[in-house]
Amino acid sequence: MKVFRVLMKNKELIPLALIITAAASGASSFAVYSLNKKPDVIIDRKRNPEPWENVDPNVPGKLITINQQWKPIEELQKVRRATR
Template sequence: MNLFQLLMKKKELIPLALIMTVAASGASSFAVYSLNKKSDVIIDRRGNPEPWEAVDPSVPGKLITINQQWKPIEELQKVRRATR
């Protein structure tokens, strides 16, 4: 309750508190989004020792991707098939 009393006494701190709250919630929500949706963020290394095998190369890994086209490299596909 002490924070609210301070904000009511010094009203010039209200915009600063609002900006800091929005920034902290945005950073937290992006961290949660990255943990859930990004393929390059890995929490459990023991459960899947080779997580890069589960990545779909046709799905972009960035927030914004402009004109990305993915084509498989034939030599790498041959090596992958030979090692399995």
Template sequence: MGFFQLLMKKKELIPLVMFMTVAASGASSFAVYSLWKSDVIIDRKGNPEPWENVDPTVPQKLITINQQWKPIEELQQVRRATR
């Protein structure tokens, strides 16, 4: 008995299968989306400090409300001194 034959025989399983498919695809797509974020490090040897390349004007969260960015002067002085 195949999967689709089982669904046709027991029609009450169709919504459950649909909900599980939507949940699994949503979880998978969010996992793939999270891999492209700047705070996820996949290759530590090729780029050990990827947060240095982050554009501060681009929001990094899924939803950003009233984000304002200004550089911290002390941090900028430390960066200039270490370069």
């Protein structure tokens, strides 16, 4: 309640408080989104000890992917052929 008294006395602090509140709620909502929707975030290691096996390489893990094309690395392909 003391915060509201300070805001009522100093009206110029109200926009600052609103911006800080919006930023904090946006950051916390993105954190919850990342924990629930992203496959590279590990919360429970007991039920899923190797989560990297469930990641689809065709689905981008970034928020924005611009002109991404997958090209095989020739040295890696040679090693794979040699070990078969």
